[in-house]
Amino acid sequence: MEVVTFGETMASIRAAGLLRAGGAMTMSLGGAETNVAIGLARLGHRVSWVGRLGADEVGTFALRTLRAEAVVTDGVVVDPRRPTGLMLLERRIADVSRAAYYRANSAGSALCSDDLRAALEGNPRVLHLTGITPALSVSAAEATLWAAGEAKRRGILVSFDVNYRAKLWAVSEASAVLGPLVDLADIVIASDDELALVAPSVSEAEAVAGLHVRGVRDVVVKRGAAGASTFTAGERPVHQSAIPVPVVDTVGAGDAFTAGYLSALLDGEPTAGRLMRGATLGAFAVSGSGDWENLPYRSELALTAQSAGSTIR
């Protein structure tokens, strides 16, 4: 296995208009870690997603979708006593969407260390985790910390995407839990906002330096339309602009970037190549509807070069 990732995934039901108006909706799968897993699998990597799903139709939908996308689901735990979560989504203005979650006591939040053991014993090259999972429950937080530690012990590279979700916990609470995860991570991926959460300081430079001191090798900062930067300890920073494409839907763009970054890392690409592939997947993600539906296959990575947007041709 090249990559193992874990967390909660759920049905993501999008309203065509406002939720208050009822009417047409579309059900897809949503979850930061499954987004990353699908992105990697589409590029041909062997990637396993671990998590708990209910013994229900929504859980079966999740399994069916992941199998279709060639994500390995051997480690998925079907929890007979808890339902698979779901969320209702509506677009409000520009790229601001609103979500209502139905994840109370969900199977996904019951994730525990035991669920992850077998996957790590397979010694994957990379363990990818996000700051969403530890916010789900006490057992999920313990499992995340355990997994990061176990990966460290086994020499598995740990990738950590901060992914702070204000709906799930307060900054102070998150800060306390995410700190130890950062200490175990080889790669930390954060938006410019999130950087302050895991490395409070007066400037980005200082925050990055602090993370390097704490043992993080690569600090990857996502800056939205302004692109992304990688700060590797002892090397010059590398920056990559976003690829300018008409934006249809920005949901999942950050996960797409992460998948691209990790894919190029697995392929042995240097930092510039990782950022470029991250930007490429981000461009595909925003070019179509859905969290992951428009992500590219390996043969399509070169297509962004052709997109110019001419009127008369």
Added chain:
Amino acid sequence: MEVVTFGETMASIRAAGLLRAGGAMTMSLGGAETNVAIGLARLGHRVSWVGRLGADEVGTFALRTLRAEAVVTDGVVVDPRRPTGLMLLERRIADVSRAAYYRANSAGSALCSDDLRAALEGNPRVLHLTGITPALSVSAAEATLWAAGEAKRRGILVSFDVNYRAKLWAVSEASAVLGPLVDLADIVIASDDELALVAPSVSEAEAVAGLHVRGVRDVVVKRGAAGASTFTAGERPVHQSAIPVPVVDTVGAGDAFTAGYLSALLDGEPTAGRLMRGATLGAFAVSGSGDWENLPYRSELALTAQSAGSTIR
């Protein structure tokens, strides 16, 4: 107010195909009592629905829909701490659908006696209740019993639709709770299966006789495609066949029947007229998709007479 009814209503999200396949869905409103309320309002009656909704978009959707249908919502309680419930529906075979409920700790299940007080103080002509509400929670069961008793005291006619839902409770549990409600009811509406639940006996005739003894004036038995019968104490039974129309969707047909029956009752129709209007609303309900969407307006009650199904004309 002519009718007051209460219970839980929720978003009813139907999958176009199987839930496992994801894809297109449609969100509507579902709840036995709101189905009855909408049926009555479409026929021009003043009907009030009482219940709890979350302070969320789904709750607002419920309010918006009920207002559109001219159901009075003055008594609705918006519960700031609990979400509005929802269910996912898929059609499997013939008229068998499958539902997944997301109503854990829902606002609707927190209904209590206090929520109903004002509505009963308005002295409506009819209080309509179902056997679903007492299955939701202890407070909802207490509220239902309280409301039936209070209506009795005030001389409000009590209509009770047994509506046994196996997913919510066992027969023995339901039996114990529904018995006292039957004792307070003037009209009991039950499918042939449900009759045994509230009046165990060796035959339908005996069951009906027992209910009459317990003070029920009208016992209305729904027999699916075979129609429905009303047994009024001291009168000859009246039977009505189902109106033969092509069936598109049977969900909500029972509630439609009840709405038609109560509407004719309010209009002073004799038993035969009540059953006929019940059958008419049932025929409209099954002729289109949705729990209540195809219910008729008063001016349409005569349309069933025109439906013959000719090929060459």
Added chain:
Amino acid sequence: MEVVTFGETMASIRAAGLLRAGGAMTMSLGGAETNVAIGLARLGHRVSWVGRLGADEVGTFALRTLRAEAVVTDGVVVDPRRPTGLMLLERRIADVSRAAYYRANSAGSALCSDDLRAALEGNPRVLHLTGITPALSVSAAEATLWAAGEAKRRGILVSFDVNYRAKLWAVSEASAVLGPLVDLADIVIASDDELALVAPSVSEAEAVAGLHVRGVRDVVVKRGAAGASTFTAGERPVHQSAIPVPVVDTVGAGDAFTAGYLSALLDGEPTAGRLMRGATLGAFAVSGSGDWENLPYRSELALTAQSAGSTIR
């Protein structure tokens, strides 16, 4: 030209659900005579439809649709001062639909004799007219009568489909106007209800006999699911059952029958063959949505023989 027909055609906008609920609709073309013209054109006949359309997008839609269906539109008059009519349709129960018309002062109703002159001077084999057109306006009634008379003078066979529409005029009014048309017709097509309108009498047999006396050669009676019969003066009546197929939408079934009947007539088929083709087109019409969309092409006439409706095969 084999057939000339004329009348009003308009946009037919169908609601997916109830009109009161708004939402999805589909725009097609509706008009009894254009239905017949399309049915004939699909079977390979040269057929011309004459009528007035507004100089607007809806009128252009009508022209575009008729051209697509290979109906000859050379004689269509574009009226710069009047709009093309439209109707809103909703299905209510079984095969009962409800229509709201927006045809006040429509181009279609301004049809006059002059509009028809050129088409008749081409000496088509058949002139097909319906009882709808004379109900549209005084000038349209005059035009219809003129056309029937002119056809008679020229030896063109006159086919007349009674098509009484209660929304447009009263029985007494219709009776007075349609009588003279019947007197000019070679073929009269009527549902069993309509027969009484144009030939009041105590029995169908007497009504048919009366029409034969008035010079009608073929009296074709449509009996819905019970099929259709042709009574030719001096011959034994011929009856044809309806072809049993699952019914999706009965709108346009009568026009389909007429198109099939006339097509076989043009092909020189005997009465039994005419009725059979009429029944075949009726079966296609009710098998799909839309007034004419599912009508067959000549190569498809044999398909009804294959439709049996098996479950295991």
Added chain:
Amino acid sequence: MEVVTFGETMASIRAAGLLRAGGAMTMSLGGAETNVAIGLARLGHRVSWVGRLGADEVGTFALRTLRAEAVVTDGVVVDPRRPTGLMLLERRIADVSRAAYYRANSAGSALCSDDLRAALEGNPRVLHLTGITPALSVSAAEATLWAAGEAKRRGILVSFDVNYRAKLWAVSEASAVLGPLVDLADIVIASDDELALVAPSVSEAEAVAGLHVRGVRDVVVKRGAAGASTFTAGERPVHQSAIPVPVVDTVGAGDAFTAGYLSALLDGEPTAGRLMRGATLGAFAVSGSGDWENLPYRSELALTAQSAGSTIR
């Protein structure tokens, strides 16, 4: 009641492609005054819309939609002899749409002073009227003038949106009718083009000054993408830029602005706050399809601040 507004509202049926191509359409509600009323009601204001609707399904659709949106419809007059109007819409290029109206002899155009009396006797805080209503018919023009005068007499604030529609009348005709309305208005809202229509002059400054002299307190000029300005007599002008969001559909943006402006006025906001809320509603309006469907609820007014449009995040 905080606001009373009146005028014509009708079914607005949008084609998915070109009208000439037929096919999919969507029916919603359209009318400048109902757009404003819905915008205000969504922000929690008590607003009543008065107008005439036909006793038909389209009229019932209008009532149902307004009730759903919590607009008070007590004053609506159902006219049994006239149909509710409708319009067909198609998008052609950029933000240029084309409409075909079916409002000849519509119920809406039969509005008269008597219809408005009760609403004004309720002494709302604001009467909002537009320059569309007086263009509908002689009685509608009289009613509008009467209502403005009556409001003045009662001390109700009069808001007047010029809303010149070239399809309905010529500039000279409009100018003569709208002049007296301006003289009765406290607030005049006009696009830069429309300003010249009600206050011809060599410059905007002079036009504004002239309106102040005629007794208008606030002159609000809408400048499209360039934003909007308010000129209050005796105060410095205030300007507000448009909020930059990706534009999906500009129809209804002006009415959205007006609703936002009036909402802030009712809340006691100063001029800058009124313009800001107007711009906010305009941004919501253009961010989604439909005339009013995407308008915000009060809790959503702050969302525009979050919309930034990032690609990598």
Added chain:
Amino acid sequence: MEVVTFGETMASIRAAGLLRAGGAMTMSLGGAETNVAIGLARLGHRVSWVGRLGADEVGTFALRTLRAEAVVTDGVVVDPRRPTGLMLLERRIADVSRAAYYRANSAGSALCSDDLRAALEGNPRVLHLTGITPALSVSAAEATLWAAGEAKRRGILVSFDVNYRAKLWAVSEASAVLGPLVDLADIVIASDDELALVAPSVSEAEAVAGLHVRGVRDVVVKRGAAGASTFTAGERPVHQSAIPVPVVDTVGAGDAFTAGYLSALLDGEPTAGRLMRGATLGAFAVSGSGDWENLPYRSELALTAQSAGSTIR
């Protein structure tokens, strides 16, 4: 592996209306053997489908769909030089659909013996083949015969569904090729029409007897709505009626029956249980749109008992 099956699968694109009218379509997967494989996999069996797909998006769609349905695709050959086939489907009347095939030189038709070797070396319990595959090409015919013989040698049970397709070859041609396959089969499944093709005789009884003599153990005759029968050598025939459900789409019903029959066989059910499960899957198949989309999961096999079709309940 419990079952191996092989053949051609392709994109099946269904038109919503007539193909000539263009417009909306839906793409799914179609192929008799993949239908059977999906039916078995949904019931929890380990089933492998072998075939050739092009190195194109349609081929990837097929793989993605099969993986989602948990069909084992390890043996699928991706042919870099040939496209994946597709077909366009339109419903014409009742259950008569029309297909246009784009399978000239398709990857699927290039199937050869070598493609099947590995799958048979795994010694599955059952090899299922159809009479479609040998009609595709010379190499496909050779492969089918080789596989049947190899299975016989290995003691793998051979199931053969005659599935005669008149579009692919003439009766005489088919007869010559299918005869040797019948001689190698343990189970022969045929519609009553097809029986004559593989065992010409004066009566069904004689045909069945002849097949028993040739070594076929079970002869399963499908009789459409009349159900199905199994004739086992030396045992009394067993008959099963079709389960009466409203029919939405009969395409794929035969394959569904076969999947159910084989599933019960694998579970050790006696003949009556096999026919019952076959009928059950057939009932699910016809209850929804699509070739296989509505097939049941194991937990759903009991649902048919609940489908009664009531109007009032």
Added chain:
Amino acid sequence: MEVVTFGETMASIRAAGLLRAGGAMTMSLGGAETNVAIGLARLGHRVSWVGRLGADEVGTFALRTLRAEAVVTDGVVVDPRRPTGLMLLERRIADVSRAAYYRANSAGSALCSDDLRAALEGNPRVLHLTGITPALSVSAAEATLWAAGEAKRRGILVSFDVNYRAKLWAVSEASAVLGPLVDLADIVIASDDELALVAPSVSEAEAVAGLHVRGVRDVVVKRGAAGASTFTAGERPVHQSAIPVPVVDTVGAGDAFTAGYLSALLDGEPTAGRLMRGATLGAFAVSGSGDWENLPYRSELALTAQSAGSTIR
């Protein structure tokens, strides 16, 4: 006839999402020459398209569509032995779409000189050809060259759009075949990339000069969003910017430009007017979905002037 054009046209089936995901699609008509023909016919020109279609439903769809659009189809050859081609389209990123062609041995590619003879004998004013047709087959290449020569002999103006398609042939192969066509053309239309293919040289100016020397009167260079230029021998170059509109779909924009250019030429417009009309049609083409669906009618040419894109108005 004003214009004759010829080539292959086929069903163009667009996926709503990725082809690999299956699901919703839409079938339209696609072909560079039919795009141009429809563009001209919408502007009121008499234009005939010649080509081969299969005797199948897809071919009938093509005929039906062209007739609807008022393109003359008298010269179309229905080939009973070959299918009409089709392509599957999916949007990937920005304006990059991907097509899978099913045109092996298609009717369209069997075009030959004899098919074109009658159309040229009608002496149209313009013959329009593209560089796609000669790439289809040997006979199609011969037919194209023959037609250009025959037009030259008859004094028919020859318009040639280079339209190089890398999927069909290599640059060297195309160069050899297209050269002689350029020598026969009066107008050559090429994107800046394609100019080098037909007139290799160190600069655009030199390439243009070379074409003038070879007898081309007008060289029209399309520069995408940068607009287009016409270089007429002996005159000053004329440039036209693209009209800035929000871009929905760029497919067909080049053909739209060509249709607009030729339309203005037929109307006797000077070069600036031709380029302006070309740019106008290009703006319409990119404003809506589809290859040609959004092209304007003559009365709409002025609409681009109104499209400004305001937010508050």
